[in-house]
Amino acid sequence: EAGVTQFPSHSVIEKGQTVTLRCDPISGHDNLYWYRRVMGKEIKFLLHFVKESKQDESGMPNNRFLAERTGGTYSTLKVQPAELEDSGVYFCASRKGVAGGSYNEQFFGPGTRLTVL
């Protein structure tokens, strides 16, 4: 079974440009999470999808960030326009939903390292 994949692995862009990050969750996983780690800081939650719906986007830093999950499969995270402080590693994780809300593991992708110059 394939794990969570993220594309690209590394992106270098100029300030003011647009970048789109993609996450492909494990097949059948309804829950998809985005996290971000700014250099030297902790990994922080950005948002959570259940299927195609945004369940919680309380961690999104501002309206330059737009996340979508059309059809409830893969997700994209667009940053437009990118600023210097957006540099960091963006992680995606997926989790299979369980009836009754019991826990099961979040599986993480390798991350996308974004550098804004």
Added chain:
Amino acid sequence: AQSVTQPDIHITVSEGASLELRCNYSYGATPYLFWYVQSPGQGLQLLLKYFSGDTLVQGIKGFEAEFKRSQSSFNLRKPSVHWSDAAEYFCAVGARSNDYKLSFGAGTTVTVRA
């Protein structure tokens, strides 16, 4: 609000020596606690988790962690470190009420010397 503190940014340990990584959490109820490891070029891998019950939990790769409610701690240990344990380790807390979104500590980088 939930939060996690990992006091040690970097630890160097000799191969074969024991390792302990510290983690303190803040959460209003009984938390779900996790330790993840990230090796270079890899995603975060779950080492172990604690929900309830026995406060000493065993994980993969020979790691264990102990939940101490009175100290709000969940320290990770390994009796004998292997060179392949060199990585970055993250403590995290989650809750069912938050759909298990995780709050992470800043991470501890472990260097293993021969």
